[in-house]
Amino acid sequence: MTDSDNHYMAQAVHDLGSALWFGGTVMGVAGVNKSGADLTQGIDRVRVASAAWSRFAPAQWAGIAATLVAGLRLTQVGGRRVALQQGFARVGAIKAGLAVAGAGATAYSAYSGAKIGKLAEEADRQGNLLEVKDATIPTPATPPEIATWQRRQRATQFVVPLLAGANIVCNSWLVQSYRAGSTLKGVTRRLLPGR
Template sequence: MQMTTTDNHAVAQAVHDIGSALWFGGTVMGVAGVNKSGSDLREGIDRIRVAESAWGRFGPVQWLGIGATLLAGAQLARVGGRRMALQKGFGTVGALKAGLAVAGAAATGYAAYCGKMIGRLAEEAHRRGDKVEVRDATLPTPETPSEIAVWQRRQRVTQYLVPVLAGANIACGSYLVQAYRMGATTKGVLRRLLPD
């Protein structure tokens, strides 16, 4: 049985949406749960270790979601090529969505790098016998070694930026899906043909 273009579009849309949900949900869980969970522990080094361990386990799954979002998004753009040319606004939102996906993937990579730096610097300080005092994985205290605190501040910014970018990507995807409705398509084509 040969798949039709509509079937390919449906599969690509499903893969894209599941990947995006995994990416968005995982980053929100990281902000709300993983990075804060260590605050229940007594030692600062353990607070960092818990978060680093959890992110190390979830990282491959998160990158699978990001990869699905990017690859299926490229397939959806290919399938919707004529629509981009004909329907006003479709191409602009599609380009915005692609930019958000790439920026979100880059921010995710940077957040992971920040987490690795926090872990590495904390372990080095611990081996030297320095006390590693932190509130949680991303919140320093006045006693936190300065090189760790710098990376914690960077991590704190990117940990909020990633779900914002991933969520905006999902919102753009919702707009594009709605643009496939007959009324939206007709209106978009007419707006392209009969500009204000």
């Protein structure tokens, strides 16, 4: 396989992984978390969301891994551009930082969801009626510890698609920088900074 083939494959894997990560997270926030609101009992609202996120987690982590691993390969392929083309290294570093931060935010969101599920099950075992609006929105009657974790998860679940989306935007910039005109402009600016 030639370098150009590797670049094509790495780009495809990266883009598919990013799409899975971004799209799945948006669907989870907009659909999964809200779907429990249609159920009558708070414990069931939490259980439905927890079960759905648990089933999606392997696919989500596969998308994140594809984004990170293929992103490393794309950095290797674009090594000369990092040195020669103005802006390429900066945007590449921002993109890498966004991907790592997004993976961290995803992990924290999953951890928060696990805490909500565990605390909700404990409350149910103790015979306490759990009041929640949906999986991530408490009511005034929600136990304080559960409400705290719900707010944390809700905030993080909005941060994840922002970071994943910003990663995709940076990737678009990097892909466009391969166009002949962009390459010439970037190299010229690097070699002749006053222009």
